[in-house]
Amino acid sequence: MVNHSLYTVQAVVVLDSDGARLLAKYYSRRPSAQGHKSLKEQKKFESELFSKTRKSSSEVILLDGQTVLFKYINDVYFYLVGASDENELLLSSVLNGLVEAISALLKHNVDKRNLLDNLDMVVLALDETIDDGIALETDPSAIASNVSKRGVDTLDVSLANLNEQTLLDAYKQAKERFNLAL
Amino acid sequence: DAKDVVRRWGNEANEALNGKALSQGASFFGGASSAGQVVSTSNIVQYHAMGLLYAIRQHDRMAVLKLVNTFTGQSKSSGWMGGGGGATLRSNMAHVLLIRYAVEVMEGDPSRASQLHELLKEWVRHRSDMVSLEAARAMCQLPGLNSKQLTPAVNALQVFLSSPRPTVRFAAIRTLNMLARTHPEAVQPCNVDMEGLITDSNRSVATFAITTLLKTGNEASVDRLMKQMQGFMAEISDEFKTIVAEAVRSLCRKFPAKHGVFLAFLSGVLRDEGGLEFKWAVIEAIIDLAKHVPECKEAALAHLCEFIEDCEFTKLSVRVLHFLGEEGPQTARPTMYIRHIYNRVVLENAVVRAAAVSALAKFGAATAADPSLQQSVRVLLRRCLDDREDEVRDRAAWALRMTGDTAMRGKYVRDDSTFALAVLERKLVEYCANPAAAAAGQFSFDGIPRISRAQEEEMRDRVRVEAMDAVLTGSAVSAPSKQAAAAAGADAAAAAAPGTPTTAGTASGFADAFERQAQYAEKLNAIPELAAFGAQPLVSSCAAADLTEAETEYVVRCIKHIYAGHVVFQFDVTNTIPEQIMEQVEVAMEPEDDSAAELQPVVVVPIPELRCNEPGSAYVAFERADAAEFPTATFGCTLKFVVKEIDPATGEPMEGDDGFEDEYSLEAADLGAGDYMLATYIPDSHALWEALGADSEAVEVFALAAFDGIEACITSVAALLGMCPLDGALRPKSKAAHQAVFTGKWMGAAKTVARTRMTFQKGSGVTMELAVRSEDPSVSQLVVAAVA
Numbered sequence: 001m002v003n004h005s006l007y008t009v010q011a012v013v014v015l016d017s018d019g020a021r022l023l024a025k026y027y028s029r030r031p032s033a034q035g036h037k038s039l040k041e042q043k044k045f046e047s048e049l050f051s052k053t054r055k056s057s058s059e060v061i062l063l064d065g066q067t068v069l070f071k072y073i074n075d076v077y078f079y080l081v082g083a084s085d086e087n088e089l090l091l092s093s094v095l096n097g098l099v100e101a102i103s104a105l106l107k108h109n110v111d112k113r114n115l116l117d118n119l120d121m122v123v124l125a126l127d128e129t130i131d132d133g134i135a136l137e138t139d140p141s142a143i144a145s146n147v148s149k150r151g152v153d154t155l156d157v158s159l160a161n162l163n164e165q166t167l168l169d170a171y172k173q174a175k176e177r178f179n180l181a182l
Numbered sequence: 183d184a185k186d187v188v189r190r191w192g193n194e195a196n197e198a199l200n201g202k203a204l205s206q207g208a209s210f211f212g213g214a215s216s217a218g219q220v221v222s223t224s225n226i227v228q229y230h231a232m233g234l235l236y237a238i239r240q241h242d243r244m245a246v247l248k249l250v251n252t253f254t255g256q257s258k259s260s261g262w263m264g265g266g267g268g269a270t271l272r273s274n275m276a277h278v279l280l281i282r283y284a285v286e287v288m289e290g291d292p293s294r295a296s297q298l299h300e301l302l303k304e305w306v307r308h309r310s311d312m313v314s315l316e317a318a319r320a321m322c323q324l325p326g327l328n329s330k331q332l333t334p335a336v337n338a339l340q341v342f343l344s345s346p347r348p349t350v351r352f353a354a355i356r357t358l359n360m361l362a363r364t365h366p367e368a369v370q371p372c373n374v375d376m377e378g379l380i381t382d383s384n385r386s387v388a389t390f391a392i393t394t395l396l397k398t399g400n401e402a403s404v405d406r407l408m409k410q411m412q413g414f415m416a417e418i419s420d421e422f423k424t425i426v427a428e429a430v431r432s433l434c435r436k437f438p439a440k441h442g443v444f445l446a447f448l449s450g451v452l453r454d455e456g457g458l459e460f461k462w463a464v465i466e467a468i469i470d471l472a473k474h475v476p477e478c479k480e481a482a483l484a485h486l487c488e489f490i491e492d493c494e495f496t497k498l499s500v501r502v503l504h505f506l507g508e509e510g511p512q513t514a515r516p517t518m519y520i521r522h523i524y525n526r527v528v529l530e531n532a533v534v535r536a537a538a539v540s541a542l543a544k545f546g547a548a549t550a551a552d553p554s555l556q557q558s559v560r561v562l563l564r565r566c567l568d569d570r571e572d573e574v575r576d577r578a579a580w581a582l583r584m585t586g587d588t589a590m591r592g593k594y595v596r597d598d599s600t601f602a603l604a605v606l607e608r609k610l611v612e613y614c615a616n617p618a619a620a621a622a623g624q625f626s627f628d629g630i631p632r633i634s635r636a637q638e639e640e641m642r643d644r645v646r647v648e649a650m651d652a653v654l655t656g657s658a659v660s661a662p663s664k665q666a667a668a669a670a671g672a673d674a675a676a677a678a679a680p681g682t683p684t685t686a687g688t689a690s691g692f693a694d695a696f697e698r699q700a701q702y703a704e705k706l707n708a709i710p711e712l713a714a715f716g717a718q719p720l721v722s723s724c725a726a727a728d729l730t731e732a733e734t735e736y737v738v739r740c741i742k743h744i745y746a747g748h749v750v751f752q753f754d755v756t757n758t759i760p761e762q763i764m765e766q767v768e769v770a771m772e773p774e775d776d777s778a779a780e781l782q783p784v785v786v787v788p789i790p791e792l793r794c795n796e797p798g799s800a801y802v803a804f805e806r807a808d809a810a811e812f813p814t815a816t817f818g819c820t821l822k823f824v825v826k827e828i829d830p831a832t833g834e835p836m837e838g839d840d841g842f843e844d845e846y847s848l849e850a851a852d853l854g855a856g857d858y859m860l861a862t863y864i865p866d867s868h869a870l871w872e873a874l875g876a877d878s879e880a881v882e883v884f885a886l887a888a889f890d891g892i893e894a895c896i897t898s899v900a901a902l903l904g905m906c907p908l909d910g911a912l913r914p915k916s917k918a919a920h921q922a923v924f925t926g927k928w929m930g931a932a933k934t935v936a937r938t939r940m941t942f943q944k945g946s947g948v949t950m951e952l953a954v955r956s957e958d959p960s961v962s963q964l965v966v967a968a969v970a
Contacts, residue, residue: 002282004240006233058348058384062356069349087278087319088353089312134233135275137226 003086007133009094010066011081012126016112019050022076023119025126027133049079060088069095073103074111093138098129100140105147121147189238199231199276200252228273236283243287250284254301274310281305281316289324298324299331306338311345314338315353322361329368332361336368343375348384355379355390362397369398377403380410388414389422396429404433404440408447420457427451427463434471441471441478449485458495465489465498469505480513487522499530500537507541516555520545524562532571539566539574543581560585709787709801729819729848735759736821738769740851744858744929749781749804751851755789755821756797764792764823765841768800771817774850781806781815781853792823812858812964819848855964856904859934860927867925871935874955880962881954887947892920892940895948900924903965905936918942928965932957936965 007027014023024046026037037045045064052061053070060069062084069091070079080095082088099110105121106114115122124147129137137143232249239245253271271277281302288298302324305317318335321327342354355376362369376398379391392411399407415423427448434444445468452464465486472482486502493499503523510519523545526538546559563585566578584590613625729738735758743750753769768788773781781804789798806812826841889895900907905926924936934956942948954962 002286004236004279004282004286006230006237006279058387060349060352060384060386062386087312087316088349089315090275090278092347092349093275093312135226135229138275139226 003083006135008082008086008090008135009080009130009133010083011079012098012130013046013049013077013079013081014115014122015046015050015077015079017075017077019047019054021046022112022115023122023126025130027130050077053077053079059092067091071095071099073099076110076112076115090135094129094135097138097140097143098126101125101129101143101147104140104144188234192235192238195231195234195238198227199235225273226275228271229275229279232271232273232276232279236279246283247287250280250287253280254284274312277305277308277310277313278316281313281320285320285324295326299327303334306334311342311350315342315350315357319357322357327365329365332365332368336361336371340372340375343372343379348382348387351379351382352384352387352390355387355394359390359394359397362394366398369394370400373398373403377406377410380414385418389418389425392426393429396426396433399433401437401440404437405443408443412447412450415451415454420460423451423456423460424463427460427467431463431467431470434467435474438475441475444471445478445481445485449489452485452489458497461495461498462501465501469501472505472509479509483509483513483519487519490522490526496531496533499526499534503534503537503541507544510541511545511547516545517558520555520559520562527562527566527574532574535566535569535571536573536577539563539577539581542566543577543584546581546585556585705799729753729851736846738819738821738848740819742851742853742857746929747806748784749806749853751802751804751817753800753802753819754797755792755800757792757794760794761828762825763794763828764825765790767792767798767821767823769802769848770820770822771802771851772820774816774818812855814854815852817851817853819851821846821848854902854904855967856902858929859904859965860929861904861906867923867935870925870933871937871955874933874935874957876955878957878959878962879953879955880959880966882952882966884950884952885947886950889942889948892918892942892948895940895942895950896920896922896938899938899950899952903936905934928956928958928961932961934961934965 009027011024011026013021013025016022021043024042026042028037049063049068049070052063053068053072059071060067062068065084066081067084067086067088068079068081069088070077072078078095078099080091080098082091102115102122102125103110105125106118125143128143128146129135137146235249236246239249271280284298284301288294299321302317302321306314306321308314308317315338318338321332321335336358339354339358342350343358345351345354358369358372358376373395376391376395380388380395382388382391392414395403395407411426415426418426430444430448434441448464448468448471452461452468456464468482468486472479483506486506490499490502493502503526506519506523510516510523513519520542523538523541527535527542530538542559542562546556546563560582563578563582567575567582569575569578610625729740730736737756737758739754741752741754743752751769751771755767757764766788768786771783783802784805785801785803787801787803789800792798822843822845824841825844886895889898899922903924903926905924907922907924919939919941921937921939924938926934926936928934934954936952936954938950938952940948940950952966954965956962956965
């Protein structure tokens with residue numbers, strides 16, 4: 001059954017190098033999803049996932065009738081689970097967006113310690129990327145900026161130039177829009 | 183409610199989709215705020231808008247079509263949106279959705295098929311991998327395309343196969359695997375690339391590569407493939423090994439000439455380490471090979487003998503011994519196998535010993551065996567009489583008895599039928615659960631239908647394929663997708679069972695029919711007037727005849743039950759109109775001509791109340807005035823009932839509403855001679871034919887100009903006869919001539935065999951000779967008359 005909805009992601013899991021859970025979110029809104037997994041089932045799934053991927057250096061496996069993409073960074077494993085008939089590259093871009101954003105937020109130092117210290121930002125990043133199974137955003141810098149009040153890696157807008165520059169910009173934009181509309 | 187609220191935002195969604203306003207607004211405010219909001223470059227809003235609009239409009243096909251057309255350059259939207267032609271999608275993910283929607287609306291529509299094909303071809307060349315992949319996948323799943331039309335997709339996938347990103351390779355090989363199920367020749371150009379992927383670092387990719395190659399390989403590449411696989415087998419998991427074994431099995435069927443290579447491979451892996459499932463699959467593959475490629479039988483048997491010398495799995499030894507027992511006697515040197523088997527008797531555990539004794543018995547029973555061989559077997563069997571285990575001694579004793587008696591031996595060898603196991607099991611369970619039945623007497627085998635071994639094998643194959651689908655879908659290891667596995671299994675089954683799915687369906691249909699008859703019997707016995715006719719109908723028509731078109735307000739189906747002296751018509755009625763309730767529903771039957779004078783209506787059982795979508799059964803019973811006569815007739819049927827409106831709040835009829843009478847005319851119900859015939863498989867029909875003798879034979883030749891093919895003719899003859907077709911009866915092998923044999927029991931008692939020969943010539947239609955023999959000669963006449 002081809003999925004015509006926006007609900008593409010079934011779960012996101014982050015494990016450490018022993019297979020212990022750092023963060024996990026299971027979504028079950030897709031019409032044909034298997035229904036809510038109990039905690040026991042989730043744990044079982046995660047341990048299986050871990051044992052299958054610890055040796056593998058590649059990014060994708062098929063497990064339990066589901067496609068799982070994963071990334072291993074320093075000592076942390078990121079997993080993204082989708083249905084087996086979903087477009088793998090679509091899922092891949094979501095995972096990439098998420099991982100890059102987390103990386104940016106953690107100042108490119110992604111390891112278990114740092115992740116746990118900044119778990120609030122990580123969770124926010126996940127929620128900015130995926131909402132209830134729908135991919136909200138795939139652009140890492142957009143995700144990162146949504147999470148953090150400070151512009152991360154973007155130019156600082158100096159307070160001094162704030163008023164003039166923005167007023168000029170505003171005028172320019174308005175003019176362009178007006179021209180287009182004609 | 184919620185849906186309406188969402189729908190009102192459709193306009194906004196449309197604007198987002200077309201990329202208006204929002205992005206520019208964001209950049210305007212971006213400069214103003216001190217937070218330095220970054221504008222997303224992914225245009226993902228288009229993706230969301232696309233999905234939302236589809237969700238709103240999905241029930242309106244034209245609206246979805248319009249949505250698709252906006253982006254496929256078909257519409258006449260003005261150029262200011264994206265430059266030139268139709269609007270463009272900046273989000274790749276939205277494009278993926280677009281592809282899926284386009285396929286959905288255009289797929290079923292033949293007029294748009296070529297348009298869809300062109301669109302997909304264009305999208306396959308899209309610069310984003312995601313879109314290209316989706317388009318290629320969609321193209322591979324379109325039905326009715328030939329290999330040439332699939333080339334653009336295959337080419338794109340071939341390029342992906344050599345991508346540095348594992349995900350891309352994975353997606354590509356998975357799609358090719360899926361395609362190989364339906365169009366293996368289209369995938370062949372990628373063979374070389376796939377061979378390179380066998381050693382891919384990603385296990386799943388390698389798995390898919392292997393299974394795909396096993397489907398698309400041709401004779402030349404088979405050698406190479408087998409060699410590579412040999413080295414490969416050591417590293418892979420047990421489940422995967424099983425899949426490989428199954429795939430090799432289907433390959434064996436495809437290329438029988440290469441049996442040497444396959445046998446070497448299979449026996450090699452048999453010697454290595456492996457779990458039960460895997461070795462089982464390998465054994466089955468070897469057995470399959472031996473059965474269908476006679477040249478390698480000796481070699482296969484030799485390998486198997488060697489295997490059981492040192493096998494740790496009892497089940498496998500038993501299977502091998504059984505097979506040796508079947509095939510051994512026909513080989514040139516049975517003594518060799520006897521020695522192997524006897525070794526098992528001496529050395530192994532109880533179960534294996536018992537199986538070995540049975541195998542020896544088969545050697546003793548083989549009619550072609552020479553007397554000295556038989557003597558040796560009997561000597562060996564006598565030694566088994568001293569065994570520790572009851573089962574072994576029992577079997578040995580029985581075997582000695584049987585081999586000593588020529589008649590018994592003959593019957594044992596020739597018997598090619600077996601009980602329908604499902605029914606047997608059910609009856610045994612009933613018998614054991616019911617103490618009264620045990621007191622009444624011994625368990626009786628009469629009620630249990632017999633089916634031919636070929637049918638049983640087909641049923642088993644079908645079940646195996648289904649089980650394999652189920653197991654591998656839920657398989658918890660990195661096994662390939664269920665498509666690959668099911669494909670391997672399905673290919674294996676399709677190849678292994680020359681019976682096409684229709685025959686397998688028929689075989690299971692018989693088992694199901696017996697279940698159904700039991701159910702009907704229960705239902706009918708629940709109604710006192712009908713129960714008086716007898717404990718159980720002698721014959722019930724297997725399939726219900728539809729008396730209404732599909733999708734009408736009332737759906738009626740008719741099932742006929744024949745008793746010793748009565749005929750009961752059961753009408754299953756379903757009311758599909760929610761606002762009304764029907765009461766006193768009955769069917770009035772009017773014979774269309776006087777031939778039904780022998781049928782007297784006796785009882786009409788109406789349905790007291792019929793609610794919406796709850797089916798009920800009404801009955802009309804006739805008595806056969808003359809027990810020796812089996813009238814055939816056509817009845818015009820009318821559905822008569824009282825209809826009352828329902829109060830939607832309570833679901834009960836309105837107060838004071840007495841309803842009004844109404845009628846609904848149905849199609850005519852037929853009662854033909856075929857209905858009196860119980861379609862059962864009678865074993866050894868040939869002997870029965872001879873035994874019945876020419877006295878009870880009725881022959882007639884028909885010239886049927888109306889049929890323009892043997893297949894059409896045989897199907898309608900089968901339907902008229904109502905008898906069980908023997909293997910191959912329904913599948914004519916040539917267009918010009920065909921022979922078929924049918925068996926059945928008239929009124930559940932008199933055994934009848936029908937033989938038909940037909941030839942077809944273009945100008946004159948089909949000429950058919952039908953010969954029927956039955957225990958009751960008049961029956962033969964009646965059957966022939968049925969076809970006339």
